[in-house]
Amino acid sequence: MQSIKFKTIDEYHSQFSPEIQRILDTIRKAIKQAAPQAKEVISYNMPAFKQNGVLVYYAANKNHIGFYPTAKPIEVFKEDLKEYKTSKGAIQFPIDKKLPLALIKKITKYRVEDDLLKLNNKKALVKTKATLK
Numbered sequence: 867m868q869s870i871k872f873k874t875i876d877e878y879h880s881q882f883s884p885e886i887q888r889i890l891d892t893i894r895k896a897i898k899q900a901a902p903q904a905k906e907v908i909s910y911n912m913p914a915f916k917q918n919g920v921l922v923y924y925a926a927n928k929n930h931i932g933f934y935p936t937a938k939p940i941e942v943f944k945e946d947l948k949e950y951k952t953s954k955g956a957i958q959f960p961i962d963k964k965l966p967l968a969l970i971k972k973i974t975k976y977r978v979e980d981d982l983l984k985l986n987n988k989k990a991l992v993k994t995k996a997t998l999k
Contacts, residue, residue, distance in 0.1 A: 875906050875913040886926050889965065893924050893931060896967045900974035918985045921977040930958040931965070938980065939973045946972070 872878040879890045890913070897904070897915050901922075904915035912934070914923040923934040930951075937955045940947065946969055951958040959965055 870911075872908045872911055874908065878908065878911075878913050882926055886961070889931060889961065890924070890926055892965055892967070893933070893970060896965070896970045897922060897924075897974050900971040901978045904978070915974070917978065917981050919981055921981055922974055926961075927958075929962075930960050933957045933959060933970065933973075935973045935977055939976050942976065943969070943973055 870881065872881075875894060879887050879894075882890065894906075894913065901915055901917065904917050904921055907914050907916050907920070909916070909920055909923060912923045912925040915921045921935070923932075925932045925934075934956050940952050940955060940957065944952075947957060950966075
């Protein structure tokens with residue numbers, strides 16, 4: 867599957883068994899609910915949701931669904947994530963367990979706020995630079 871360059875999330879999902887597709891559709895729906903303004907994209911050949919920057923990515927793996935909200939939320943939500951395997955910017959949700967949809971939504975909403983904060987900080991910096999000229 868690595869040789870395939872996906873163009874859409876539907877195309878990505880279609881490469882998996884119906885059981886995995888249902889799981890992927892569920893995580894996609896949860897992310898959309900938490901970030902209704904976000905645009906669906908493929909980034910790094912994975913489904914992703916983007917507003918100003920990419921908010922979150924996800925991907926199906928052999929034994930888990932990888933959820934990639936960047937590094938900061940892993941630290942912020944470390945207590946909520948204790949039962950999952952995590953790394954700097956990734957969370958592994960076992961395929962044989964129910965997805966923690968409320969947690970996925972909470973992390974995604976956090977990323978929406980963080981993304982907006984970064985955008986506002988950039989705008990303020992540009993404005994400050996303009997006034998210094």
